[in-house]
Every structure is written in structure tokens, then in C-alpha cells.
Amino acid sequence: MKLPKIYEPNLYENDIYALWEKSEAFAPKYRGSKNYYSQVMPPPNANANLHIGYTLVVALEDIAARYHRMKGDATLLLPGADHAGFETQSVYEKHLAKTGKSRFDFNRDELYQQIWDFVALNRGNFDNQLRAMGASCDWSRYTFTLDEKIIKRAYSTFKKMWDEKLIYRGERLVNFCTFHGTGFADIEVEYKEEQSKLWHIKYPLTDGSGEVVIATTRPETMLGDTAVAIHPKDGRYKQLVGKTIKLPLTQREIPIIADNFVDMKFGTGAVKITPAHDPNDFDMAQRHDLPMISVIDHEGKLTHDVPMPYRSLDAEQARKIIVNDLKDLELLDKEEDYTHNVGHCYKCGTVIQPLLREQWFVDMQPLAKTAIAVLRANKIIFHPTTKKTQLINYLKGLKDWNISRQIAWGIPIPAFQNIEDPDDWIFDERVEEVSIEVNGKIYRRDSDVFDTWFSSSSWPYASLGYPKEPDFKEFYPLSLMETGGEILYPWVSRMIMLGLYITGEVPFKEVYIHGYVMAENGAKMSKSTGNVVDPLPVIKQYGSDALRMGIVAGRSPGVNRGYDQRKVEDARNFANKLWNVARFIEDKVGDNFKAKTNPKPKTSADYWILYKLQHLTDQVGAYIEQYRFSEAYDLVYHTLWDDFADWYIEASKSQPNNEILAYGLDIILRVTHPFAPFVTETIWQTLNGEGDSLLITSPWPKVTDIDTQKAKEFEQIKALVSEIRYIKGTVHLRDNLRLYHKGEVFLNQHGTLIKKLAQIEDIQEVRDGYGLHLTSVPFACWLDIDQETAHSFLEQLKSRLVDQKKLVERLETRLANKAYTKNAPKELIEETRTQLEEAKELGSKLYNEYERFSGST
């Protein structure tokens, strides 16, 4: 079968992927190695289209997986999708809104079913996109985060924590979005800087002896104040401790307390304490045993615990009215402009209200402690390494984790409450029931669901079927967890903690954190800005391989970088180059392409290319094992293009060796396959004709020992040819150029090749002659350029001569430095000596040429 002139990815990609799938090439299988290599892919939101960032995820994971598969390791790349609880529910709510409905029109069970159907409708996109990107993942092991095994695992984990008292139910401050009606973990709150006011309010002492001025950004919460705090060493106030304040606008009396937390320098040095609506105040209330009064409810309105005129007001509205009322009472001391950070719901932008709610919490201390110890002991290797330190710092300051969410789309919490005794909670997995009877008592199900991260923290072992499934026994701990920096804290940290807690082992041996794919101008991609790049049109235009390589090229771990279309184009050109190399070789070797394992090198070019290919196979493998993808790709790119195509194939046109051509292509196809799976497999299938061999499962190549001395001969030919090309280009000579020499064996031997590569008329042995001598090789030879033409080369000669002199000087100073000869490694000094010799020789040749031509001006 003949390869057409241009590689058109669209014509082949689908068929090639189908071929891999049909051949079960993605199933893990030991092929000559005893090692396994396993990754579970970070599950993207099942409901959304994959954005270009996920192409990077796929590319990185798939390159590593394909490499290890070819190494013979049993390789598992497990695909999955995430129900993405709150994310998906808010998408669905927007969808509902279009039909004029809202979540309040349905109960939670109804909503759950509706969202399930909604997600099922959209899920196909995800599968197809992953295929289009060439992910060699095992679809038979596809896992959804609401699969039975994942839910059961969440329940077992919850139960174990419950039994071991790591789970507790408590009334704590939670970050509450009054629009979505749910609480969030600390990490989900988005802080934004806002212009606001700092109000100074006079709080009169009960005994009438004066007043204390407090400063606040949230005057509406004063109705819930239960104390005023000052610093114990503050001379202005310390005599007031123990006295009480008559809280304005209310009839309540509240104490003045002393606490080290208070910053004397901020505001007035006196701070109102509202335990039910501020985390720091909450902590202080616990220390001083203060009452907590909720004055804002879950809808963001003032509660019935505030004086009549303020009840049911919107918090924002209440603020204005209260400030006005204080003004009227002449209790407002002053207003200052003030800029501070305010927490917002990351989805709708509503200001987050800290509210007192009963929720389930996980005591993170013991889990974090174990994780820190494991990280410190380097049981998990991080790429880049700095992420480890960041993670340890995060774990050190970790607070308890609120795992309750008041939404429908998620895993119901398997806890039931005695309807007659609110403190009596039991664990039970019958979550499909609203209420159950146990020991004659009626228990009602907690209507909340788990935070998505609670179940996904078990992903590495739950998706492998912990504890009994063979996959778990075979592939755990995972070889690599590849993921983005934004989920280092919410996900990676928790996978490590829960992995250690449940399985007693680290969940993965290495972590690779990729940077974000930013928009081309470096800004963050977001739907609202409209600068999101959709991978599918890019794949259609340039091919899947081009996108994969283009997005990996020049990218290092943990660093954000813009999407660069030029790199994709370049990669497309690379795929086409490979295609045409294959066409050329197909033409020479014929259709029955079968590369010999040990081809016989004949020419110095043969030895040279084998040497290059040996370096390629060894080094690319080493790079991938160190997860240095960009450098690996770079080496593949330049070996194919510069070495194999531009030098070896060109040389082969005058000294063909079909065995080596076929062998070289074979090696290059294998080594390129992890990066460009489609084009390499397409070529492989076309050239192998009827054969049933697949490149994807072919072994990674190994080139045996090469005679490097012979390889070096070709380096000399390259140097000679390059110099001739340079001179030709500079003096604008094209035709009829001859190279003369006085009986150099080397030039006689390689004359035909040099003639061909340098595009000159002839190479001749002569007795004597006159012309421009070449300086880059240790042979006496010259181009038959006349005096006048050679003159135009004088400038070049001069600048090269100057450079050469500088180099000689630099090397001489270095060697004259006794500290250098004393301290530097011997090989390096030896190298410097050789270098100096060569530099001197080249210098004198340049000098001679320069003298001869300048003298005759």
C-alpha cells in the first residue's frame, strides 16, 4: 500500500483507535517485564466538555503509559468521570432556570434522578473526546464517581472514621452560600478585595461611666454581639475588663473581656465579638464560654432573635438601616474607607456568610500528622519537588473538614437521627429510605450529601476495587498520580491522607503536577471571558498527534503557560515530516517492509546514524522515566528531522543502505509512538501490510554497540560540508565549484558523498593549486575560488579570526590559572587542553587565509 503525499490525520485516527480497542491493546499485560505501571486518570466532570487543559493531562499520562507498555510493563491507565456534585448541580439549576423552574420545585430525590438523567445524556461527549486525544486507557475499567464500588467505599470509610471517633457532628461555623443554600469547605471560598467602610461605633458602658468605641466592617452583625474584647495589656482599656456594655439597638448587656488575639493597633483596639458569624469570634467565644446568637439565617436574612424592626431584613439592607439608626442615636463615631477581602461563592459570587450549622466534620489532625511524616520521609516523589514543601505547610495548618453539603447531587450521608432524640445518631447504609426503624425507634435520614472530595479522596484504591479485587492487589500503589496544581490541596492531600488511613500504604509513588494551559495572551481561560480553546476543532485541523506534541513541547512541570498555536503547527509539520520520511523509505525498501534487528552498517554515515539512534532510544527512555516530557520530545524531534532526515537520508541518496534505512525508520517509529501515536501506528500498519503486529504493543527498541570511531568520520564530513555551504552562501556562488586537494585519502574515499551533500561540481586530487582553503577539517583542501570572489569572504574570515583569538586567549588564561588546574576535574582540564590545541590550529589556518587574501588587495 502506498502512502499519499501529505499526511491527513482525519483519514486515519478513528480507524487506528478502533484497531487498538479491538485488539485489546489497552488492557494491562506483562510483556517481558515483571513491573507494573499504573495510573488512574483524574476524573473530569462527566457533564462538561473537555477543555484543552485536559489534553495536556491526557498527553502527559498517555506518553508515560505508552512508553511503559512498550517497555513490557503491565500498564494500566484507568479512565473515569466525576459527578462533580455542586458543580453539576449548579449547571443543572441554570438549565432548570431556562424552563422557568428551580430546585425548590422538587425534593432532593427527584432532583437527584433528574440530574442523573441529565448527566447520562452528556456523558458520551467525554468518551469521544478522550478517544480523539488518543488516550490508551482501558475502557473496560471505566469508573464513575457514583458507581456502586465508590459509594460503598465512601460508606466504609465514613463508618471506620465514625467508629474510631474521627467523625463528629457539631455546630460549627460553616461558609454558607445563601443563594445556593449550601455550605462549603474553607478551600472552596473565593476571596476578593473590596472597597468598604470601617465603622467606628460607640458602645456605652452599662454603669454610665463612659463608652468604648469599636471598629467593624459588618455593623449588621452587632445585633449578635455577645462581648467586646480588648488586649489584656492595653492600658487604655484594661481597667474596663469585667464591666459590661449596654449593646445599642438591643436591650442586652454584654461583658468586656480580655484576649490576646486582639490587635491593639487595629481600629480602636476594641473589637465586638459575634461568635455566630465570625470564625475568630467563634474561637474566642469557645475560650470564654460566651453565648452564640445567630442573627443571619440561611437565606441571608436577619433572624427572629433580633429586635423587631430588623427582623427578616436582608443583611445588606439591614446594614444601611442600622448605620442610619446609629447615626440618629449619635453612636456613630466615624466612617473610614477601608479595603479588605471578602469571601464569595466561587460559582455565583454571593457573599459567603459564616453561619452556625450542625454538620459532619472529620478530625484532620491524626490524618495530617501521618501524611506529613510520610512526605518528610520522601515516600512520595514530587515533580516539581517544591510542591512537596507546599503540601507539608498546608497540612500543618489544616483545620477540621466539613463534609456535609446541602445539595441533592451527591452521595447521601449514611446517618440517621432519632426523631425523638436529636443527639442520637446512628450509621446505616439504607440511604434509599427516608426513615428507618431500629430497636423500635424511628430514625430519619440526614438529608445532606458528602462533599465530592470525600469520596474522590479514595479514588486511587476505590477505583481499583479495594480491598479484594485483583486490580487492587496488582496495581496499588499507583506508579504515578498526574494532576493539576489547583487540586494539590483539596485532592492530592486528601488522597494521601485517606490512602494511608485506609490501606496503610501511600496511594501513589510519584506525583506529577502540571501547570495550567493559559489562553494565548497568558490570561486564565474561562467560559465567561470566552477565551477557552476547544480541543476538538484543533484536532480536526492539525491532528491529534499535533495537538498532543504541541501542548507538551517546551512545558515544564508546575509552570503555567499559554496555549501556543505555533507549537501545534510545528508539531503538525513534524508529523508530516515523519510521514514523508516513511514515504521515501517505502519507495526504496518496497512494500515488504521488515526491519532487520541487526543491520550491517557499511558507510560512516551508517555508523553515525546508528550511534545517534542508540543515544535516542536510551535518552528518551531515561527522560520519560524522569517525567521530563518536553526534553524527550525535543530529542525525538531533532533526531528525526536534523539527523535522520537532513543528514542520513541525504547521505543515503549517494550511498544507499536499505537495511539501515528500514531499521532507522523502525526505531524512530517506536520511539516517536508515545508522543504521536496515530501517525506512527498508521505508518506501521501501512508498511506492515497484512501483518497483525501493532506498534502500540511492540517492544521499546534497543540499539546495540556501535563503532564510534567510524561514526566520528561522518562528523568530519558534516563539518566539511557545512563549511563549503557556508562559503557558497556567503560569496553567492552556486555552480561549477570544485574542491581540490593534494592526495588526501579521506577526501578520495568520501568524495562522492561530499560532492553530493555540498552540491559542488567535483572533488579532484591535484598537484598544486590556488584558492580558498577550508579550515574546519584537518585536510589540506581548497575551493577553486578566484581572488576577486574570495575577497567578498574576507569580512567573514576576519570576524571568525577575531572570535578564534578570543577563544584561544580565554582558554590560555584558564589553563594558566593554578587554582583551576588544581581544583577542576582532570577530564575537564584535559578537555580544555585539547580544545586549546584545536583552537590554535584553526586560528592559524584562518590567519593564513586572511593574510593571503588581504595582502593581495
Place this chain on the structure above:
RNA sequence: GGGUGAUUAGCUCAGUUGGCUAGAGCAUCUCGUUUACACCGAGAGGGUCGGGGGUUCGAGUCCCUCAUCACCCACCA
């Protein structure tokens, strides 16, 4: 307030424990249709490696410091 990363050619970026005259792609300029490829070939120009100190025989690379940008964490009301 704390932390991390970035700052290298016109643009986008590589550059592993310090060691050949600092690299790539794109862009620019000059040639070129030669047994595959114009999504091509040959050649060229272009960099005080953000500033300033220091350690070292030797620093783009290590240390200190400053500046600018980005992100993350914290949240003193």
C-alpha cells in the same frame, strides 16, 4: 501579612547534582525546485540570561538583596 513560581533572542519558551563559544520553534533576511516532504531544503543575523551584591578556579544555574508579574494560602474585626 505569609508562601511558591516566573523574569534568558522580536514572540513563546527549554536549559537535571555549577564546567565546551547559552539552545529550540516561530518570526526576519539571503539563496534554492536536488531520488520523500514548500506542512520543504541550504545558509545568515539576533541575547550585558530582570538590577545590584556575594560564594567559587569557574555562576543562566548556588546564597543575599531589590524590582516587576502571576498564582496559592491566611483573613486584623
